Amino acid sequence: MDRLFSLIVLCIIIIAIFSGCYDMREIDDVSHVLVMGIDRGVSDKWRLTLQFATLTDGQGGNQQKAEGGKGGGNGTQQEDYTHVTVDAPSFFTGMDMLNASIPRRLVFTHASLIVISEELARDGLIGDYIAPIMRFREIRGAAHMIVAKGSALDFIKANQPFIGTTLSKALQTAATESSNTGYFIHATLRDFYNELKSSYGQPVLTIAAVNEFQHFNVKGPKWDSEFKTGSEYLAGQLPRQGENKIEYWGTALFNESKMVDELNGLQTRALAIIRGEFERGFFTLQDPKEPSLVVPLDIRQDRKPKVKVNLNGDTPTIDLTIYLKGEILAIQSRLHYEQDPLLSLLEENFRNRIKDQVDQLINRCKKQNIDVFKFGDVAARKFWTIQEWEEYNWNEKFKDVKVNTKVEFVIKRTGTLMKSSPIPGTEEED
């Protein structure tokens, strides 16, 4: 009898569970939003732009594109990805307004990129928008977050897969590319939210832009021998041309929820190095002996920077030691930088250059009183309780901080060549 009763109850449970549930969503009833864009609105407070797959056959979509179709919200042709935009008083109202005009339910569980317009960030309104999003169950804290120069709408319009047909793959790859270049800081929604409320420091975000290729000069006087690192550009200003207009480059610095500054690629690398988030990047160093030539180096972080904070005295003192290692990629001058004494000269040169960049960046941030270097995280170790720490108010003290920087750098490898032999007839042999 017991067994029979248990069996009946079990059957009821199985029937109840396996017949679906209230939260069931058929795959063809929904549309997965991949990118969310947020601008200041005109008809209402916020302008919400959502990009998602059209779920058309990939081949067909491409064929239509090849025939010259223009998608992206105008409804004339259908591409693989499209977008919709609405002005609304809140994110959630906007979502419902859009759902009323889209035959499928928009879901955000696969949203992997949140784009905030620079205007909104500079107006300090980003906090107003982020707090409700964090509460929303469908949006993951691991979603990447960027500030777009111009409008988020324009950014999303230009955001199409460039290589391959999968936008989600492209977004993932682009966001993690910072580990190979150091030209932008990888920040997620959760990172930004944590730093927004932090008593330890201030938030940063990646800057992205649509490059209209106006900085690529087809004609003009040819470049002479002046040295440029290739990293000094701001987002959207890289002198390049091609298919993909989107570029992730530089960093937006915030004071609480207000964007107060923008870093170029070079400064962003310095920021990443200080924060211990720099993994790898190619640096172009001016040849110490032949200033018209360069020595490109493959630089990696040897280990995380060591930060020591001393709070004794009137002003806090920070001893920052940075550890980098490098590999020679090329020696245009063919001088023997592979061995001492030129090897030490090259190392010293690079060490000084990084120190200058790091010091300049720290001074720049001190002027704005924004600790974006996570020094506050280490300073907090000097306090026993949260009350003492919050009373000390690190974010207010940062402008007075004295930072002593030290860079440890060694060239570990010289690529696949141990020395450069002279080219006969072009230069004198040793």
Add this chain to the structure above:
Amino acid sequence: MIKEGKFGVQEAMWLCAITISSKVFYTSPGLVASIVGNASWYMTLISMTTAIIGFTFIYLLLKRFPNKDIIAIFNDTMGGILGFVFSGILGLYLLFVAVSTISEFNEVVKAYVFPLTPSYVIIGLFSVGVLVLCLLGLESLARFAKLSVYAMLFGFALILLLGIQNYDINRLFPIFGYGIDKVFINGIARSSAYGEVIILAVFAKSLQGAQYIKKAGYASLIISGISISLSLLAFTLSFPYYTAMEIVAPMYQMATLIDYGRFVQRVEPIFLFIWFLSSFIAVTGVFYCFVSIYCKMFRIQDMRPIIIGSSIILFSGSVIQSNIGVSAALTIQNIRQYGWIPPFILPLISLVVGLIRKRGVKSNG
């Protein structure tokens, strides 16, 4: 006579450890963060130590009355009426814990996983599951706990290891959180989190003597203390104290942040598996304990009608909680704050009275 079956130390230990540890998956870590900041991971070790002291009194009591469960001991030491009252308080406490746990489970599930599913469906299905397992008996429950613990431990370890990418050691500082005094006071008060160890005293007759209960009790308290502390440590390393206190279910949130590229992400289903299974075992263990106490109080031999009737109370009590604020902030907070009294103080009073009235056998030592 009520037959609850026999099981070994390991089964009892894992049943007790799962029942205690399951609460770390709910709102408790967030609530603790709002009280002690980033010091919760070692605050729980203070709670565990307090619970071990509390359990020592339970063990001494059981040792003094061999082959008796705590209900019979209450009757012996406190007399019929007072013993009945003590047993009633303990039973109601356990029912309250079971109801609150289901209610909290429902709120957290609705917040993250099934937002549209009505509460009565979630709680109803959960209650039916509890009912079936209770009907199968205590021995089945204990063996099921031991069987499932391996999968749960594997999933638990996996989540903690995969979460390493989000850990930041600096989040442990300032090390004393909102003050060492708060850590100690709350650590002692929140020994209630380990109060479920009392189920060993209720099921004392299913174990082969006080020595086995001692082993199972201490081992389950230490295992659950370590697992809760590790969970809280992982969560403290993942979230700074000022946002940790905002999160409904920090452990679940922690699982959602795991992202190792396109192929290792969205691992929260592993978490859901551990979460659902441990909640199910925990509620069943505590609920069965309540039914057992009730039957022993009224000398009812057949537990089945009581299990069915009580499961309706369980369902109704869980549905009645109006919102997550009541469920988490009020009910659970009160249980944690004052919940140490029934499982630890009542046996202590009973032990003292027993000693004064010279009841039970004298200890050889």
